[in-house]
Amino acid sequence: SQQGEEDPQALSIQEGENATMNCSYKTSINNLQWYRQNSGRGLVHLILIRSNEREKHSGRLRVTLDTSKKSSSLLITASRAADTASYFCATDAGAGSYQLTFGKGTKLSVIP
Amino acid sequence: EAQVTQNPRYLITVTGKKLTVTCSQNMNHEYMSWYRQDPGLGLRQIYYSMNVEVTDKGDVPEGYKVSRKEKRNFPLILESPSPNQTSLYFCASSSKTSGRRDTQYFGPGTRLTVL
Numbered sequence: 001s002q003q004g005e006e007d008p009q010a011l012s013i014q015e016g017e018n019a020t021m022n023c024s025y026k027t028s029i030n031n032l033q034w035y036r037q038n039s040g041r042g043l044v045h046l047i048l049i050r051s052n053e054r055e056k057h058s059g060r061l062r063v064t065l066d067t068s069k070k071s072s073s074l075l076i077t078a079s080r081a082a083d084t085a086s087y088f089c090a091t092d093a094g095a096g097s098y099q100l101t102f103g104k105g106t107k108l109s110v111i112p
Numbered sequence: 113e114a115q116v117t118q119n120p121r122y123l124i125t126v127t128g129k130k131l132t133v134t135c136s137q138n139m140n141h142e143y144m145s146w147y148r149q150d151p152g153l154g155l156r157q158i159y160y161s162m163n164v165e166v167t168d169k170g171d172v173p174e175g176y177k178v179s180r181k182e183k184r185n186f187p188l189i190l191e192s193p194s195p196n197q198t199s200l201y202f203c204a205s206s207s208k209t210s211g212r213r214d215t216q217y218f219g220p221g222t223r224l225t226v227l
Contacts, residue, residue, distance in 0.1 A: 033215070040200070040221065040223070041220060041221060042116075042202055042218035042219055042220050042221055043155075043202070043204075043216075043218045044218070045215045045216065045217070048215065088154065088155065090216075099145075099157065099160060099170070100145075100157075100216060101157070101171075102147075102154050102155040102156075103154055104152065104153065104154035105154055
């Protein structure tokens with residue numbers, strides 16, 4: 001079952017601009033993660049936010065979580081051409097679970 | 113170097129010819145998983161394993177088998193591949209260690225085409 005759904009499906013911005021991607025999910029979660037995938041390659045873990053956290057930062061990444069709305073956002077500030085990739089949110093199946101359910105992803109293109 | 117490896121990376125085969133995609137991790141992770149990725153559908157979990165000899169179905173297990181005889185290896189077996197199994201496959205692993213278990217480490221992917 002598909003848990004996380006990213007929005008928009010595709011996003012094109014100029015280098016230096018900020019990129020915001022959203023993720024909505026349906027059931028209660030223990031934590032939410034964001035992953036990045038360069039074209040045709042494996043996914044790389046970016047950041048994890050727990051259900052009792054509202055905001056988290058890592059370098060140019062900022063993640064927010066609103067459990068009342070069952071949504072999360074990933075903000076990439078001062079984007080670079082190298083940020084061009086697909087971004088996926090992933091939710092777990094609850095406390096103690098190792099299973100992750102991924103959304104369909106947002107394809108980000110950063111134009112130099 | 114800590115990594116998840118998959119072999120082969122690319123495979124073209126014909127309907128009905130049994131194949132195995134290997135996955136190996138060198139991080140002593142307990143949890144391993146297989147996903148398939150298809151355009152417009154994102155990643156869908158096929159099977160997962162919590163530890164040696166412990167496996168369970170994910171969201172799309174039909175047509176696949178797995179085994180976990182050793183901690184480091186988690187092969188994906190297609191007994192009779194069909195064209196609808198043409199996809200990009202990823203293996204992933206994670207640790208039970210507190211604080212690390214939520215992060216999954218992905219292999220580079222195996223692009224499978226079934227004719």
